[in-house]
Amino acid sequence: MADDYYQILEVPRTASAEDIKKSFRKLARKHHPDVNPGNKAAEERFKRLNTAFEVLGDPKKRKLYDEFGEDAAKMGFDDKKAEAYRAYRSARASGGGPGGIPFSGGGVDFDLGDLFGDLFSRAGAGGAGFDVGEILGRRASARGPERGEDLTAKVALSLAEAIKGTERPLSFQRPGRCQRCNGRGEGGASGPCPTCKGTGRARRSAGTSFAGACPTCNGTGRASEPCPQCGGTGVTDEATRLTVKIPPGVQTGSKIRLAGQGAAGPRGGPPGDLYIETEVAEHPLVRREGDDLYLDFPVTISEAMLGAEVKVPTFQGELTAKVPPGSQSGRKMRLKGRGAPSLKGGTPGDMYLVLQVKVPEAASDEVKAAAETLSRAYPGDVREELKL
Numbered sequence: 001m002a003d004d005y006y007q008i009l010e011v012p013r014t015a016s017a018e019d020i021k022k023s024f025r026k027l028a029r030k031h032h033p034d035v036n037p038g039n040k041a042a043e044e045r046f047k048r049l050n051t052a053f054e055v056l057g058d059p060k061k062r063k064l065y066d067e068f069g070e071d072a073a074k075m076g077f078d079d080k081k082a083e084a085y086r087a088y089r090s091a092r093a094s095g096g097g098p099g100g101i102p103f104s105g106g107g108v109d110f111d112l113g114d115l116f117g118d119l120f121s122r123a124g125a126g127g128a129g130f131d132v133g134e135i136l137g138r139r140a141s142a143r144g145p146e147r148g149e150d151l152t153a154k155v156a157l158s159l160a161e162a163i164k165g166t167e168r169p170l171s172f173q174r175p176g177r178c179q180r181c182n183g184r185g186e187g188g189a190s191g192p193c194p195t196c197k198g199t200g201r202a203r204r205s206a207g208t209s210f211a212g213a214c215p216t217c218n219g220t221g222r223a224s225e226p227c228p229q230c231g232g233t234g235v236t237d238e239a240t241r242l243t244v245k246i247p248p249g250v251q252t253g254s255k256i257r258l259a260g261q262g263a264a265g266p267r268g269g270p271p272g273d274l275y276i277e278t279e280v281a282e283h284p285l286v287r288r289e290g291d292d293l294y295l296d297f298p299v300t301i302s303e304a305m306l307g308a309e310v311k312v313p314t315f316q317g318e319l320t321a322k323v324p325p326g327s328q329s330g331r332k333m334r335l336k337g338r339g340a341p342s343l344k345g346g347t348p349g350d351m352y353l354v355l356q357v358k359v360p361e362a363a364s365d366e367v368k369a370a371a372e373t374l375s376r377a378y379p380g381d382v383r384e385e386l387k388l
């Protein structure tokens with residue numbers, strides 16, 4: 001392999017740490033960009049020297065590289081995970097692993113996709129320094145049990161439900177583990193393995209004459225028929241019913257993750273997650289801005305002028321508020337903590353009453369006379385300030 005770090009550093013695999021360092025220094029001097037101005041090949045070579053030395057010059061990374069190859073060393077995953085993988089691999093090689101997918105033992109034919117697909121897909125990207133989703137998408141191996149897809153379901157809610165939280169029964173179809181083969185994808189009957197024609201031996205890859213245990217049948221020479229129910233995928237559609245708890249405070253676009261409730265993984269792979277995406281309907285009276293709520297609040301002329309105690313409906317129940325005397329239309333009254341709860345557990349939002357002074361629609365002569373009296377109470381022109 002041209003990208004073998006030992007070859008790049010021109011040392012044997014058994015080289016001591018000192019030999020590796022020496023060879024790196026010698027080659028780095030030779031290919032340094034300062035010594036080879038404008039020489040693209042030398043620049044490239046210099047980069048590769050550095051990459052190779054970064055790994056082989058570090059005993060821990062070198063050990064990983066020796067065991068798992070270039071990608072593992074680059075990812076920098078820790079010893080614990082590597083050990084977990086070792087244990088997992090030996091369990092699989094002896095046929096007892098999850099999913100029962102034949103896996104070639106011996107450590108030669110290890111594909112990183114298997115490792116991430118199984119051990120790390122649930123760990124999330126945090127801390128590991130790489131994006132697991134990207135790796136699964138790019139490197140997922142057809143041989144290993146892949147993780148099932150994440151599914152998304154939309155749930156429509158009223159504003160009251162979104163603020164107070166609710167429970168919602170859902171029924172839908174999802175790819176589930178095949179009941180007939182329990183996700184293994186194999187049927188009852190077995191015959192000679194199609195890859196090795198029953199010999200149990202197969203070449204590892206095109207171009208090499210080295211023959212090892214056949215990866216398809218794990219050297220047994222026998223292979224099972226695919227399950228007639230799922231066609232060998234280990235996955236069939238299943239009707240699913242579950243009740244989703246919607247926490248108080250969700251908005252349109254909030255996502256609730258239900259771990260392991262997504263699609264079943266092919267051939268016994270772990271299931272994906274189910275995301276519930278909430279969609280909150282517009283309320284005819286209440287506007288929402290973040291966690292704050294705004295309610296247009298009608299008051300009479302006398303309530304606005306003289307002040308009043310008024311009953312206010314809120315999503316947390318009715319309460320009494322004081323309209324201050326001399327309130328104008330548009331005045332905002334804050335009801336602290338009566339908005340939407342914070343999804344993140346912080347302080348809840350507030351509710352604002354936006355006062356709307358209502359004029360009576362029909363007016364008797366007496367009321368008209370009262371209005372005339374009122375109009376004399378303005379000290380000047382109410383539109384005096386209106387200058388454009």
Ligand SMILES: [Zn+2]
Pocket residue numbers: 193194195196197198199200201214215216217218219220221222
């Ligand atoms: Zn075979």
Ligand SMILES: [Zn+2]
Pocket residue numbers: 178179180181182183184185186227228229230231232233234235
């Ligand atoms: Zn099946």
